[in-house]
Amino acid sequence: MFVAFVDVLGFAAATTALSEDEELRLWDAFRMVRFDPQIRREGRPTNVLINTYLTFREVVSELRQKLSLRDRNGSLQTILFSDAIYLASPDIQDVVGGASMIVGGLLSRGVPARAGIAMGEFITLNWTTNSDGIAKGTHFDAQFLGTGVVNSYYAESKGARGIRVIVHPSASSAIQEVFPDSLLWLDDEGNPDGRYEVNYPYFTFWPPMPLRGRDKIVHKVYGDYKRNLRSLRAAAPASLQPRYDLSLVALRRMYAQSKESMAPTYPFPYRFPFPYPNSEADARYFAAPRGGTRKRRTRK
Numbered sequence: 001m002f003v004a005f006v007d008v009l010g011f012a013a014a015t016t017a018l019s020e021d022e023e024l025r026l027w028d029a030f031r032m033v034r035f036d037p038q039i040r041r042e043g044r045p046t047n048v049l050i051n052t053y054l055t056f057r058e059v060v061s062e063l064r065q066k067l068s069l070r071d072r073n074g075s076l077q078t079i080l081f082s083d084a085i086y087l088a089s090p091d092i093q094d095v096v097g098g099a100s101m102i103v104g105g106l107l108s109r110g111v112p113a114r115a116g117i118a119m120g121e122f123i124t125l126n127w128t129t130n131s132d133g134i135a136k137g138t139h140f141d142a143q144f145l146g147t148g149v150v151n152s153y154y155a156e157s158k159g160a161r162g163i164r165v166i167v168h169p170s171a172s173s174a175i176q177e178v179f180p181d182s183l184l185w186l187d188d189e190g191n192p193d194g195r196y197e198v199n200y201p202y203f204t205f206w207p208p209m210p211l212r213g214r215d216k217i218v219h220k221v222y223g224d225y226k227r228n229l230r231s232l233r234a235a236a237p238a239s240l241q242p243r244y245d246l247s248l249v250a251l252r253r254m255y256a257q258s259k260e261s262m263a264p265t266y267p268f269p270y271r272f273p274f275p276y277p278n279s280e281a282d283a284r285y286f287a288a289p290r291g292g293t294r295k296r297r298t299r300k
Contacts (some may be wrong), residue, residue: 004086004087005084007157008111009113011049013287028218057080062105063125067098075091088148092175099198103164108228117133119174120147120149123144123145155168160246161246162250164247183198184199200254226251
């Protein structure tokens with residue numbers, strides 16, 4: 001089983017910085033925005049915490065819609081709580097692609113996040129909501145455990161700093177085999193909980209898109225990510241700015257790797273193991289003759 005843990009960065013610190021009155025007003029306002037369609041239609045609230053939380057939920061919802069198109073067996077499990085989510089599936093594509101798309105989707109909207117991916121057990125025991133009068137209040141019971149749960153959390157929390165998708169050693173070989181162009185060695189940043197990171201913008205094009213014109217879109221996507229990282233760095237306290245510096249350095253390495261892997265080869269540069277819907281069109285495009293002589297215009 002492959003497991004990913006994704007966490008929104010800075011959400012807990014921003015929440016604990018609120019006074020008691022601010023917090024009560026904030027979550028009252030959030031409930032109004034969450035359940036009142038008219039308020040949502042009129043535009044987002046100005047509070048950063050509410051916007052961050054709503055953005056996180058939107059990105060996760062978009063991801064589940066995309067994955068539902070190919071997860072015919074219903075094998076993907078997602079556990080969303082507060083500002084974090086676990087993804088678990090025996091299908092490595094769902095987990096690696098899903099975690100990368102959440103991190104990239106949040107960054108494209110100006111929200112920082114980090115993820116960890118591992119391979120191991122993910123056991124769900126019980127899911128209940130009880131308010132049967134045996135005890136006062138309501139009891140929510142979500143029992144899940146396993147080595148995949150622990151190691152994905154360790155990769156995220158103890159791995160390289162910044163906006164990254166860190167791979168635990170338990171999953172690195174399997175990811176390298178399926179997505180050979182998507183991993184980057186962490187050099188000095190590596191530790192026992194993560195020696196590799198995923199080139200998460202690589203999965204912006206997942207499922208794969210046609211080769212024709214992809215280089216322009218790659219350049220735009222990485223450019224948008226770089227601008228958002230710089231904006232987040234400028235707004236961050238001085239103590240956190242080095243982490244954004246590391247994220248920018250990593251993004252430059254990812255861009256260089258993506259450009260290198262985008263040489264026009266058939267059927268496509270990214271060796272995805274599932275059917276590629278435009279392979280025939282791309283085959284015709286790259287099989288067509290190129291170059292040749294050009295008639296010169298002569299003045300009469």
